[in-house]
Amino acid sequence: MPDGALPVLDVRDLKTVFKTRGGEVHAVNDVSFELRPGELLGVVGESGSGKSVTMMSLLGLLPSPPANVRGGQVTFDGRDLLKVNPDELRSVRGAKIGFIFQDPMTSLNPVFTVGNQIMEPLRKHMGLNKREAAVRAQELLELVGIPDAARRLLDYPHQFSGGMRQRVMIAIALACDPQVLIADEPTTALDVTIQAQILELMKELRSKLGMAVIWITHDLGVIAGIADRVMVMYAGQVVEHAPVEELFQNPQHPYTRALLKTIPTISGERAARLTIIEGQPPIMMAPPNACAFRDRCDVAFERCAQENPPRYDVGHGHDAACFFDARTGVPRDV
Amino acid sequence: HEGERGRDGEVKIIYWQAPSILNPYLSGGTKELEAASLIIEPLARYDTDGNLVAWLAEEVPTVANGGVSEDLKTITWKLKPGLVWSDGTPLTSEDVKFSWEYCTAEGGGCAQGEKYLDVVSVDTPDELTAVVNFSVAKPFPYGPFVGAQAPIIQKAQFADCMGPKAPECTDENFGPIGTGPFVVTDFRTNDVFTAVANENYREAGKPAFASVTFKGGGDAAAAGRAVHETGEYDYAWNLQLAPDVLAGMAEAGLGQNVAAFGTSVERILLNQTNVDPALGDQRGVIGNPHPFLTDKSVRQAMSMAIDRALLTEIGYGEFGRLTCNVLPAPAIFASDANDSCLVQDIEGAKGVLEAAGWTDTDGDGFRDKDGIKLSVLYQTSTNAVRQDYQALIKQWWEEIGVETELRNIDASVFFGSDPGSPDTFQKFFADVEMFTNNFDGTDPEAYMAGWTCDQAPQPSNQWQGNNMPRFCSEEYDALRAEMAVTGDINERARLAKAMNDILMQEYIILPLTHRGRNSAHAVSLGGVALNVWDSELWNIADWYRIPG
Amino acid sequence: MLTYTLRRLLLSIPTLLFIAFVIFMLLELAPGDPMASMPLTIPPEVKEKMREALGLGRPWYVRFPLWLNQFFIVEPQYWFDQTFGTNFANGAQRIISFQSRSPVFDTIAERMPQTLWVVGMSYVVGVLIALPIGIISAYKQYSVFDQAGTFVSMIGFSVPPFFSGVLLIVVFSVQLKWLPSIYDTTHVVTGWDSFVFQLRQMVMPVMVLALQTTAQVSRYMRASMLDNLGQDYVRTARAKGMSESVVVMKHVLRNSMLPVITVIALGIPAIFGGAIITEQIFKVNGLGQLLITALQGSDIPMVMTITFLLAVLIVMMNLIADVLYGILDPRIRYD
Amino acid sequence: MTDLTNVEMEVVEKPRSQWRDVWDQFKTHKGAVAGLSFLIFITLFAAVGPFLWDVDPGRLDIRNKDVRPIYMGLFDSSAKVSWANPMGTDNLGRDIMANIMQGGRISLAVGWTAMVLAVVLGTTIGVLAGYFKRLDGLLMRFTDLVLALPLLPLLLVMMLLFRDPLRAAFGPETGIFLLIVAGIGITSWMQTARIVRGDVMALKEREFVLAARSIGTPARRMITRHLLPNVLSPIMVSATLGLATAIITESALSFLGLGFPSDFPTWGKILFDSVDRMTSFPERVIWPGLAISLTVLAVNYIGDGLRDALDPRIRGH
Amino acid sequence: MFDGPKPLVSVKDLKMHFPIYAGFFRRRVGEVKAVDGVSFDIVEGETLGLVGESGCGKSTCGRAVLRLYDITSGSISIDDREIGATPQSDLRTMRPTMQMVFQDPQASLNPRMTVEAIIKEPLDEHTALTEAEKREKVGELMDAVGLNRKFAKRYPHAFSGGQRQRIGIARALALNPKFIVCDEPIAALDVSIQAQVVNLLEDLQEKFGLTYLFISHDLSMVRHIATRVAVMYLGKVVELAPREALYRDPLHPYTKALLSAVPEPDPSLATAKERIILQGDVPSPSNPPNGCNFCTRCPSVMDICTKVEPDYREVQPGRYTACHLYNDTAG
Ligand SMILES: Nc1ncnc2c1ncn2[C@@H]1O[C@H](COP(=O)(O)OP(=O)(O)OP(=O)(O)O)[C@@H](O)[C@H]1O
Ligand SMILES: Nc1ncnc2c1ncn2[C@@H]1O[C@H](COP(=O)(O)OP(=O)(O)OP(=O)(O)O)[C@@H](O)[C@H]1O
Ligand SMILES: [Mg+2]
Numbered sequence A: 001m002p003d004g005a006l007p008v009l010d011v012r013d014l015k016t017v018f019k020t021r022g023g024e025v026h027a028v029n030d031v032s033f034e035l036r037p038g039e040l041l042g043v044v045g046e047s048g049s050g051k052s053v054t055m056m057s058l059l060g061l062l063p064s065p066p067a068n069v070r071g072g073q074v075t076f077d078g079r080d081l082l083k084v085n086p087d088e089l090r091s092v093r094g095a096k097i098g099f100i101f102q103d104p105m106t107s108l109n110p111v112f113t114v115g116n117q118i119m120e121p122l123r124k125h126m127g128l129n130k131r132e133a134a135v136r137a138q139e140l141l142e143l144v145g146i147p148d149a150a151r152r153l154l155d156y157p158h159q160f161s162g163g164m165r166q167r168v169m170i171a172i173a174l175a176c177d178p179q180v181l182i183a184d185e186p187t188t189a190l191d192v193t194i195q196a197q198i199l200e201l202m203k204e205l206r207s208k209l210g211m212a213v214i215w216i217t218h219d220l221g222v223i224a225g226i227a228d229r230v231m232v233m234y235a236g237q238v239v240e241h242a243p244v245e246e247l248f249q250n251p252q253h254p255y256t257r258a259l260l261k262t263i264p265t266i267s268g269e270r271a272a273r274l275t276i277i278e279g280q281p282p283i284m285m286a287p288p289n290a291c292a293f294r295d296r297c298d299v300a301f302e303r304c305a306q307e308n309p310p311r312y313d314v315g316h317g318h319d320a321a322c323f324f325d326a327r328t329g330v331p332r333d334v
Numbered sequence B: 001h002e003g004e005r006g007r008d009g010e011v012k013i014i015y016w017q018a019p020s021i022l023n024p025y026l027s028g029g030t031k032e033l034e035a036a037s038l039i040i041e042p043l044a045r046y047d048t049d050g051n052l053v054a055w056l057a058e059e060v061p062t063v064a065n066g067g068v069s070e071d072l073k074t075i076t077w078k079l080k081p082g083l084v085w086s087d088g089t090p091l092t093s094e095d096v097k098f099s100w101e102y103c104t105a106e107g108g109g110c111a112q113g114e115k116y117l118d119v120v121s122v123d124t125p126d127e128l129t130a131v132v133n134f135s136v137a138k139p140f141p142y143g144p145f146v147g148a149q150a151p152i153i154q155k156a157q158f159a160d161c162m163g164p165k166a167p168e169c170t171d172e173n174f175g176p177i178g179t180g181p182f183v184v185t186d187f188r189t190n191d192v193f194t195a196v197a198n199e200n201y202r203e204a205g206k207p208a209f210a211s212v213t214f215k216g217g218g219d220a221a222a223a224g225r226a227v228h229e230t231g232e233y234d235y236a237w238n239l240q241l242a243p244d245v246l247a248g249m250a251e252a253g254l255g256q257n258v259a260a261f262g263t264s265v266e267r268i269l270l271n272q273t274n275v276d277p278a279l280g281d282q283r284g285v286i287g288n289p290h291p292f293l294t295d296k297s298v299r300q301a302m303s304m305a306i307d308r309a310l311l312t313e314i315g316y317g318e319f320g321r322l323t324c325n326v327l328p329a330p331a332i333f334a335s336d337a338n339d340s341c342l343v344q345d346i347e348g349a350k351g352v353l354e355a356a357g358w359t360d361t362d363g364d365g366f367r368d369k370d371g372i373k374l375s376v377l378y379q380t381s382t383n384a385v386r387q388d389y390q391a392l393i394k395q396w397w398e399e400i401g402v403e404t405e406l407r408n409i410d411a412s413v414f415f416g417s418d419p420g421s422p423d424t425f426q427k428f429f430a431d432v433e434m435f436t437n438n439f440d441g442t443d444p445e446a447y448m449a450g451w452t453c454d455q456a457p458q459p460s461n462q463w464q465g466n467n468m469p470r471f472c473s474e475e476y477d478a479l480r481a482e483m484a485v486t487g488d489i490n491e492r493a494r495l496a497k498a499m500n501d502i503l504m505q506e507y508i509i510l511p512l513t514h515r516g517r518n519s520a521h522a523v524s525l526g527g528v529a530l531n532v533w534d535s536e537l538w539n540i541a542d543w544y545r546i547p548g
Numbered sequence C: 001m002l003t004y005t006l007r008r009l010l011l012s013i014p015t016l017l018f019i020a021f022v023i024f025m026l027l028e029l030a031p032g033d034p035m036a037s038m039p040l041t042i043p044p045e046v047k048e049k050m051r052e053a054l055g056l057g058r059p060w061y062v063r064f065p066l067w068l069n070q071f072f073i074v075e076p077q078y079w080f081d082q083t084f085g086t087n088f089a090n091g092a093q094r095i096i097s098f099q100s101r102s103p104v105f106d107t108i109a110e111r112m113p114q115t116l117w118v119v120g121m122s123y124v125v126g127v128l129i130a131l132p133i134g135i136i137s138a139y140k141q142y143s144v145f146d147q148a149g150t151f152v153s154m155i156g157f158s159v160p161p162f163f164s165g166v167l168l169i170v171v172f173s174v175q176l177k178w179l180p181s182i183y184d185t186t187h188v189v190t191g192w193d194s195f196v197f198q199l200r201q202m203v204m205p206v207m208v209l210a211l212q213t214t215a216q217v218s219r220y221m222r223a224s225m226l227d228n229l230g231q232d233y234v235r236t237a238r239a240k241g242m243s244e245s246v247v248v249m250k251h252v253l254r255n256s257m258l259p260v261i262t263v264i265a266l267g268i269p270a271i272f273g274g275a276i277i278t279e280q281i282f283k284v285n286g287l288g289q290l291l292i293t294a295l296q297g298s299d300i301p302m303v304m305t306i307t308f309l310l311a312v313l314i315v316m317m318n319l320i321a322d323v324l325y326g327i328l329d330p331r332i333r334y335d
Numbered sequence D: 001m002t003d004l005t006n007v008e009m010e011v012v013e014k015p016r017s018q019w020r021d022v023w024d025q026f027k028t029h030k031g032a033v034a035g036l037s038f039l040i041f042i043t044l045f046a047a048v049g050p051f052l053w054d055v056d057p058g059r060l061d062i063r064n065k066d067v068r069p070i071y072m073g074l075f076d077s078s079a080k081v082s083w084a085n086p087m088g089t090d091n092l093g094r095d096i097m098a099n100i101m102q103g104g105r106i107s108l109a110v111g112w113t114a115m116v117l118a119v120v121l122g123t124t125i126g127v128l129a130g131y132f133k134r135l136d137g138l139l140m141r142f143t144d145l146v147l148a149l150p151l152l153p154l155l156l157v158m159m160l161l162f163r164d165p166l167r168a169a170f171g172p173e174t175g176i177f178l179l180i181v182a183g184i185g186i187t188s189w190m191q192t193a194r195i196v197r198g199d200v201m202a203l204k205e206r207e208f209v210l211a212a213r214s215i216g217t218p219a220r221r222m223i224t225r226h227l228l229p230n231v232l233s234p235i236m237v238s239a240t241l242g243l244a245t246a247i248i249t250e251s252a253l254s255f256l257g258l259g260f261p262s263d264f265p266t267w268g269k270i271l272f273d274s275v276d277r278m279t280s281f282p283e284r285v286i287w288p289g290l291a292i293s294l295t296v297l298a299v300n301y302i303g304d305g306l307r308d309a310l311d312p313r314i315r316g317h
Numbered sequence E: 001m002f003d004g005p006k007p008l009v010s011v012k013d014l015k016m017h018f019p020i021y022a023g024f025f026r027r028r029v030g031e032v033k034a035v036d037g038v039s040f041d042i043v044e045g046e047t048l049g050l051v052g053e054s055g056c057g058k059s060t061c062g063r064a065v066l067r068l069y070d071i072t073s074g075s076i077s078i079d080d081r082e083i084g085a086t087p088q089s090d091l092r093t094m095r096p097t098m099q100m101v102f103q104d105p106q107a108s109l110n111p112r113m114t115v116e117a118i119i120k121e122p123l124d125e126h127t128a129l130t131e132a133e134k135r136e137k138v139g140e141l142m143d144a145v146g147l148n149r150k151f152a153k154r155y156p157h158a159f160s161g162g163q164r165q166r167i168g169i170a171r172a173l174a175l176n177p178k179f180i181v182c183d184e185p186i187a188a189l190d191v192s193i194q195a196q197v198v199n200l201l202e203d204l205q206e207k208f209g210l211t212y213l214f215i216s217h218d219l220s221m222v223r224h225i226a227t228r229v230a231v232m233y234l235g236k237v238v239e240l241a242p243r244e245a246l247y248r249d250p251l252h253p254y255t256k257a258l259l260s261a262v263p264e265p266d267p268s269l270a271t272a273k274e275r276i277i278l279q280g281d282v283p284s285p286s287n288p289p290n291g292c293n294f295c296t297r298c299p300s301v302m303d304i305c306t307k308v309e310p311d312y313r314e315v316q317p318g319r320y321t322a323c324h325l326y327n328d329t330a331g
């Protein structure tokens, strides 16, 4: 792992709120992380924990209103993406940072051909003419493993199966050789056999193209197979962050631990009964001034209700936002 | 206003009802007659005073000048020599004869058939002479070939369009060749037509205008606006608008209103038969008398309650005159025996009803007697002025204790004679109805004949006939019979007046307003002489542009 | 797609025949009389003769097949004869108007230019104004523009043309004398000046009619845009770095137009028949005025033919809307 | 925790009725509230107004004709104004205020009834066509047919066939009212039917309909319970447009001479009758014109507000 | 075939073909063979897992078994009643015995009905209880599925996914069914919630003696809940076996690939595991390949596979599969 290298993307204290009728939803609260060249950062967390919002905030993709990026900085290429003008931001989107969305069924425009949609960023960012763009689009489709690419360029999204559509999305994201690829649950909507195909493809492409990837999912199995480092989010905050083996072997945050326990495995022991995390995720209507997980936590104590825990470094590039030290089994003092 | 033909450029005429055809024999509508009068002409026509003037004929034949035979059975017309059609061919008595043949041909559906009634033959002793033979003595022999309704059409053009083939001759019907001042260049049915000056027109230097645009459609207000306020048009026909509206338009100063009075009378008819729907197919049949309108005092009271002066002022202003006759003109036919109607007398009306025993016994505000309530259904066609009349009259009648329900019916239904429709003015399935009627030309015989008993629309005659009130009076019928055989004009006038007085004094017909025809022309248009006895455009050849 | 279209075409034949029958019976029952516009001075016997000459006496089961024959066989033959100089029609009786005694189709053809110029143009103008209003209203939802758009379009929708038309005339023709109040149907465009005149005489009727179209279409456009602006593919386009104009005008617009095109297509028959009042006010004398004068004159062949043509237009537009939808939306397959 | 709170906890959470929620949501829509206020005002004006302003709208007072509205007195001292006729009088001296009130009664009644008729017809046909595949073709052809029917001859025929029986049964006013309402209603349901049909077809594929089928819900309740509530919002849109169209169609009928008898003022007819004198008496077109436009606008906003308020997803908690 | 207790549900050669209409006169030109000859039994009290890729016909199968569709052919008997050909109207009386829990808890709840109304609907349809009794029963059901009774008047949108699925389950339970088809009841839920629902289903099964047909594409979850598992591919069951046997030793190549594709939430295992990556996509059910349906993607395809359709046979006691690989050994 190129640990010492300068991060390509450095996110500090990102804060995003949504203004809704019922009040402000604090969807992302002081999220910080960095992405190093060539690595794959996995982001896990349950639904609504702010994974997608975090990533979309980086590129200003949230509809505003209601979204409002309140603060923080996102350093990419020496610039703060939150401050650059819209045109500059657009020259980053799609060109230097590629984005793959969760639902391949709806993320492609149904009325344009697949080729057209792949060629769009090529023509805009790389200044290719129609012919060159078409050639490159065909290469891209071949790259993501779609047979008969030249002909399929002329097809419409609905003529593709779900897995193929997701490959098209990947091709679009890769079109301009981005330095960073953000994949927001790219396989959640797919079958396991297709998911396996995509994961395989991703591994291959990464070794070929060498870009840095952020991979959002809530499937720990996927993370285990693909990520270098993992970031666990809960209620708009990063609660734990560690290299992948470290996280699975040595989970620090009670949420991570619970999560690892709830999922049944296909090869391990079959539990008589699944462990569950009681309760519901919190509604993030106020900025956190206490641990968001405390109501569902089995080790919570008074302090958890009074302060929001910072991210404590536990060594090995591992940190966790919990007042309770899992290794020692006692609350931290400081 | 002398000079060469066509010197004044274009004249623009707007009729808010568009002509659908230029053959008056196939459509009796005023708009068609008047449009056609630019193109085709009769042998004689009426002037602005209702006098006959020779047109294509040398002179008007009379008994005095020997043109009409002593037995009143033949009339001999002499054409002006040298007349040519607009295509340059000469006009002959053959064309005159043909016009008669055309209109009376079987299956042609000629709208002017009545003009040629009783004509047995037309002889053409020479090129310029046409002799019309009648089967009966005609005290008034000026039906055929006289007036805008019975012009001369060209035999050469229409020879193949006789009878059932008449409707198929679209080109001919849309562009008849004529002797008139203009020649059609483009005719668009129900929309517009354009015509240019007839190079072969008989009078040198006429018409002054080189072309005419005759536009149709819209409504009277828009037509008035186009002449008075925007100046886009030179002449607007028949502006049936409320007087204050017209006056308002005239303030703009571009146009000027002209009016003339003919025989049109807005009248109310009082039904003498019972039209209760419960009667089924016996509705409106003579023999089922109306429950209360057969009572003369009720009819009289209803007449007395009406303020004709106010109605006329509101509805027609200076374009309406007061009248107490259904036959108001020409002057020699106008009776003065009924002038008491001119003043409204609400109290008097109440008194008449009171005296006849019509009192409000149940306190609902309306009079009744023997369980019969004075409650009338008052129908007319849909038209703004008529609805104002209805509103006013309703108010007065209700004041004297006659309940009034108003109904207005679309003109195409009301004036139609579809035997299947209950809403026609002839069926008269209402107690009271109102409309305007008049008669053509100057002779009232046919008009007055409309109120004889046998003219009552009945199921037996498929509801045809003009005696809508179903009025039956032996005295009246006798007068009518006498008139049919009377030739002397003064005697005829006496008879007509007597018949008029019966209708008035029986209060079968309540005349409301003697309506004038009012049109408007641009102040820059000279030579206009509004004529209600014939086509309004009768003298368009004399029109000219006033420079300035 | 082709077979779908053909199948729908075939199916529309019985529908149209049935519609024709219903219209015919409706007119048969309607109380109008073609003689009603004749002066009262024409005596009843003469009117009766005229009525006979029009063929009015015959029962409906004779006249309906006759009309069908004339409409579907004789008229196309005439049309064919005229174009190719053949003689299939062989003098057969065409559909003749009661009022003008001329072939109904000739009159209709005569009315087409002004109908297309004014009514057609107003629709085009109305739609062209409506689309940007709808787009901007949706893109800037709840902005002042959006609110004002709603307000103005509802007012426009609710003002009857007999009022707005006269108001325009009073202002622009009477007071300002800028524009003619009466449409000249004989005007032919030959050069620049006559073109300008044509424009001037079209402005007011077109505006009055366009107001109604704009009001409705912009509402649909707004709703459709709003639906699509929230879709995932919009986010994808933004993530590709596309500019806002491309995102809105290419990606969103194309999708939003799909349902709106249907609305637009289905609105066409309504506007042809529904321009009656406006045509009357400005004396455009197009199809609407033809229909209303025919109705008032109980010109049954004319009314029958025009309403039936409108019915054909309605059925065809339905079909076209569906087919168009299928063509424009790659997801839809009709086979 | 005490027992008491426990007991309270058990009570079903229902301190507020559903309609309270709807109302609360509705209140947040400013346009809707303004619209509702105006609609209430204009309805009261038309319904209750005649009791307070006790002038017979049909009474002619020729001496007091062409009275200008009262505000004219402010900037034109020579104007003929009178407190007895605050909105002025027409060319026959009828009080305009009384006429607008009476006209409002009729116009609103025509608008609402025709709209309800059209919506009921449209919804019924739309739901039937959308739900029962067998009926679809037939009903949609029928819709095409009605779309193709010309309104004018239809009304003429209806007048011919039904006027006398209706007049006999309901009296002249109600009779013609029913005819016109039926005429407008019968010729304006087609759009609603199409939209509803489309939505029902889409809803039919939704899982909750399948869920209802798995329970054994019969077609009738499937429609009333599951489909209708979910097509409420397009119906609402049609309804608001329908009300406007009905009021306007009625005025167009007056233009064509097929409307109410002349002594029956409606907004459309007052407007139409006043157009000729628009320049000299602008108020005569402004009053009815404003009444129509503002009513249409009000109903439109109410429709927007109701649509939001009736949707539990938007209403939230 | 079965030595154990009598099956509660018995499906024989079930076919559900959706017609495709095309051409000039909307003729039926073909059909989507969504379910094409499926047979299985479910014993009272057991859970049969049904797994397979998206679009292979799992939901259709589940719905067809409950006769939510009018099936093309085959026989279905539930609780000793043959319902394969019964008309819909007569099925009404059978509905209480068989119920369904749907995949998408959001979509399967009418957004305009309150929770109480949703759960009460089956009671309205099939019982003659008074309003108060019904309300009480709804309360009990809400307790049973772990929903707070307080929320009875709320609308579905006000609940989280897991809670919504509980509403769906409560509705299914309302009529005391014997047999419930769970059509991917957890697919739309969050991982942390999935376990709650699965545990609930298990509890209810224990409490009420329910029988489940549990449809899912989550193999790990099926492993947890099912007693026997059927694997579907393109409208057909390719393998059916008791849970342990299937996961330990899958027979059919498709089952093998499927199991190997499941990601392991353990990085050490994940890298060690040998994956079988299938090539290509599932063929269209309207135009399945000749021979074995899986022949287009099968890693161990043989000549015969593209020509002859393999029989669905019991190859080991209690284990059924349809694959030519096992024809020799067994036959
Ligand atoms: N447009 C919006 N308006 C209000 N709140 C929003 C909006 N979009 C997202 N949120 C809130 O932001 C929070 C984070 O959402 P986000 O989509 O990032 O979650 P996620 O972790 O990506 O979940 P999932 O796994 O379901 O995709 C959620 O609580 C959501 O309710
Ligand atoms: N009503 C229908 N009409 C036509 N085809 C249908 C219909 N319902 C389903 N199908 C088709 O039947 C096949 C099987 O669908 P089904 O929904 O049963 O799959 P599934 O295995 O449940 O998939 P998923 O995991 O995505 O729910 C699919 O190809 C689908 O397109
Ligand atoms: Mg997300």
Ligand SMILES: [Mg+2]
Pocket (backbone or CB within 6 Å): E058, E059, E060, E103, E184
């Ligand atoms: Mg499914």
